[in-house]
Amino acid sequence: MGPQARPAGVNVPRGLPQVMVDPVIMERVIANVTANALRYSPGGLPPLLVACAQADRVELRVIDHGPGVPEADRDRIFLPFQRLGGIDGAIGVGLGLTVSRGLTEAMRGTLQPEETPGGGLTMAISVPVARGPAPADLDSAGSREREGIGPTRRQADYAGQPSMARC
Numbered sequence: 001m002g003p004q005a006r007p008a009g010v011n012v013p014r015g016l017p018q019v020m021v022d023p024v025i026m027e028r029v030i031a032n033v034t035a036n037a038l039r040y041s042p043g044g045l046p047p048l049l050v051a052c053a054q055a056d057r058v059e060l061r062v063i064d065h066g067p068g069v070p071e072a073d074r075d076r077i078f079l080p081f082q083r084l085g086g087i088d089g090a091i092g093v094g095l096g097l098t099v100s101r102g103l104t105e106a107m108r109g110t111l112q113p114e115e116t117p118g119g120g121l122t123m124a125i126s127v128p129v130a131r132g133p134a135p136a137d138l139d140s141a142g143s144r145e146r147e148g149i150g151p152t153r154r155q156a157d158y159a160g161q162p163s164m165a166r167c
């Protein structure tokens with residue numbers, strides 16, 4: 001942290017299904033994308049990290065209100081050493097997104113840029129939901145789930161808070 005620390009909002013609802021990722025790599029990807037969002041966010045409009053579930057995926061979005069990236073450049077920023085100009089004092093090598101997309105795809109995920117409504121860049125990270133219950137969930141409900149009787153654990157979780165967890 002220290003004097004360089006900048007605020008960012010986080011809105012990750014309870015009840016999201018578990019995902020099949022390497023947590024250290026996932027953290028690296030989120031850190032890279034969030035560092036970009038912080039770099040390009042104007043003061044007073046911090047980036048926001050949100051998450052939701054969509055079918056068999058969990059989607060994580062890092063939303064900023066900076067200058068955004070023109071649609072014509074949105075593929076190019078994922079190529080190595082490609083940096084768009086225009087931001088004073090923005091220094092970097094131009095590898096963060098290349099590496100982040102490669103790492104995300106290695107986990108069967110995707111990393112896609114989107115336009116933030118109202119202006120700015122949103123980076124959408126989508127990763128697969130873990131198949132089957134986690135070991136700790138293997139209670140009687142888990143047994144029923146494996147036998148195909150009754151709701152799955154994930155459906156049961158959503159049932160409690162559908163509007164919070166679904167995309």
Ligand SMILES: Nc1ncnc2c1ncn2[C@@H]1O[C@H](COP(=O)(O)OP(=O)(O)OP(=O)(O)O)[C@@H](O)[C@H]1O
Nearest residue numbers: 036037040068077083084092093094095096097121
């Ligand atoms: N949130 C963003 N808003 C606007 N432009 C962005 C954003 N994120 C990335 N870019 C553009 O994409 C380019 C590539 O990003 P990338 O993270 O790969 O490299 P970098 O941040 O410049 O350097 P590095 O991550 O290697 O330190 C950036 O230089 C910038 O031009």
Ligand SMILES: [Mg+2]
Nearest residue numbers: 036092096097
């Ligand atoms: Mg970067």
